[in-house]
Amino acid sequence: MIRRAGLALALGCLGTCLAQEAPAKAPLEPGIGDQLEELRAAAFAPARLKGRRERLLASLPKGAVVVVGSPPPSDDTWTYRPAPDFRYLCGLEESTCTLVIAAGVDAAFTPARNPRYELWNGERLAPGTPRAAALGFDEVLDREQLTRRLRQLLAREGARLFVSGTSPEALGLAEVEAASAGAAIASLRLVKDEAEVALMTHAIDATAAALREAIRSLRPGLYEFEAQAVIESMFLRYGAQRTGFASIVGSGPNSCVLHYTRNRRRMQAGDLVVMDVGAEAYGYSADVTRTVPVSGRFSERQREIYELVLRAQQAGIDAVKPGVKVRDVHLAAAKVIADAGYRAAFPHSTSHWLGLDVHDVGDYGRALEPGMVLTVEPGIYLPKEQLGVRIEDDVLVTADGHRVLSRRVPRSVDELEALLTRDGLGTRPVSPLRGEPEERADPRRF
Numbered sequence: 055m056i057r058r059a060g061l062a063l064a065l066g067c068l069g070t071c072l073a074q075e076a077p078a079k080a081p082l083e084p085g086i087g088d089q090l091e092e093l094r095a096a097a098f099a100p101a102r103l104k105g106r107r108e109r110l111l112a113s114l115p116k117g118a119v120v121v122v123g124s125p126p127p128s129d130d131t132w133t134y135r136p137a138p139d140f141r142y143l144c145g146l147e148e149s150t151c152t153l154v155i156a157a158g159v160d161a162a163f164t165p166a167r168n169p170r171y172e173l174w175n176g177e178r179l180a181p182g183t184p185r186a187a188a189l190g191f192d193e194v195l196d197r198e199q200l201t202r203r204l205r206q207l208l209a210r211e212g213a214r215l216f217v218s219g220t221s222p223e224a225l226g227l228a229e230v231e232a233a234s235a236g237a238a239i240a241s242l243r244l245v246k247d248e249a250e251v252a253l254m255t256h257a258i259d260a261t262a263a264a265l266r267e268a269i270r271s272l273r274p275g276l277y278e279f280e281a282q283a284v285i286e287s288m289f290l291r292y293g294a295q296r297t298g299f300a301s302i303v304g305s306g307p308n309s310c311v312l313h314y315t316r317n318r319r320r321m322q323a324g325d326l327v328v329m330d331v332g333a334e335a336y337g338y339s340a341d342v343t344r345t346v347p348v349s350g351r352f353s354e355r356q357r358e359i360y361e362l363v364l365r366a367q368q369a370g371i372d373a374v375k376p377g378v379k380v381r382d383v384h385l386a387a388a389k390v391i392a393d394a395g396y397r398a399a400f401p402h403s404t405s406h407w408l409g410l411d412v413h414d415v416g417d418y419g420r421a422l423e424p425g426m427v428l429t430v431e432p433g434i435y436l437p438k439e440q441l442g443v444r445i446e447d448d449v450l451v452t453a454d455g456h457r458v459l460s461r462r463v464p465r466s467v468d469e470l471e472a473l474l475t476r477d478g479l480g481t482r483p484v485s486p487l488r489g490e491p492e493e494r495a496d497p498r499r500f
């Protein structure tokens with residue numbers, strides 16, 4: 055990251071770097087990035103997105119004028135995360151576009167090109183650019199025309215404004231009453247198509263690989279943040295842009311704190327550690343939890359509680375099929391825990407929708423349909439014993455039942471204990487920094 059004052063220096067360096075000639079190389083085999091790009095391109099193919107916009111309009115009352123935006127970035131030093139509704143309907147990762155969908159209208163409005171902006175951020179989507187033409191909208195127009203164009207559309211008989219990620223004020227229509235398009239978009243987002251599931255599966259596979267690596271790395275003496283570092287570095291290595299939510303690595307007493315994200319404690323022999331994490335790939339999040347003993351073997355008591363939670367989770371997973379409700383999945387899991395006498399130690403619900411939000415949008419009263427994705431994550435928390443266990447998997451509803459998308463992370467005690475005997479990326483803890491600067495800079499000295 056450079057500051058504006060450093061511009062001349064940075065440009066000077068750029069010239070020097072470009073002057074170096076690259077040696078000739080054999081063509082590369084497709085890598086993980088190519089694979090992910092293929093999944094992204096399929097999930098956000100222009101024709102698919104156009105179909106979503108058409109279905110959205112068809113689901114709203116006649117006369118609907120839908121405007122979907124994404125709030126502007128708070129600053130330009132962090133990677134922008136677009137509003138999920140916006141991403142779902144246009145696939146863009148930048149905030150500068152506003153979508154307008156109405157009868158006979160499928161348009162995107164973007165600011166005109168701006169050389170000063172492009173110096174810092176590269177070419178921006180703008181009317182007349184090849185990127186704008188490839189988006190699949192009927193028209194890509196200058197943002198300056200947006201308010202005037204909307205006034206024309208809203209002057210039609212029976213017209214009504216629906217918004218997501220923007221407001222009448224932001225559109226220059228402060229006097230117009232608007233309804234939320236959120237529920238209608240949520241209803242579409244709730245049922246994933248095959249390309250969405252494939253992209254989401256990439257995020258889930260990355261998360262599975264990360265958890266396996268972290269489990270192999272665990273040792274007493276490792277800090278929670280070192281396990282977090284192993285997990286998040288694996289996310290990045292698989293091309294995920296970020297975590298879908300703040301990683302939870304809670305050991306010992308922290309295993310009982312449901313949304314513990316400080317991750318500062320040093321893990322001790324005898325601790326259980328709850329790792330509740332998820333990679334995000336082009337907006338789609340994974341959400342997987344494993345609980346394992348830091349020393350490598352469950353104590354008898356830990357094993358008793360772990361296997362109870364595992365049975366509850368399996369009962370929940372077994373209940374997932376078309377026609378049942380999320381509440382039925384919860385009741386199936388909760389019954390196993392209640393029958394064993396631990397109902398009071400299970401204070402949260404079993405499932406949430408998963409998608410472009412980790413707690414994805416959608417009506418929890420709606421019966422399950424093929425293409426929906428939900429988590430199944432019962433837990434038992436006994437703070438007096440510093441013993442918390444949560445097990446979470448991501449489950450796709452299929453025509454004949456379900457598929458556990460996160461099945462690549464072991465769940466049984468035997469499989470986990472076998473994995474814990476192995477070495478991982480983080481097995482050798484990071485040493486305190488000391489000595490000469492050049493010594494510190496050598497990563498092999500860790």
Ligand SMILES: [Mn+2]
Pocket residue numbers: 341406429431446
């Ligand atoms: Mn979850």
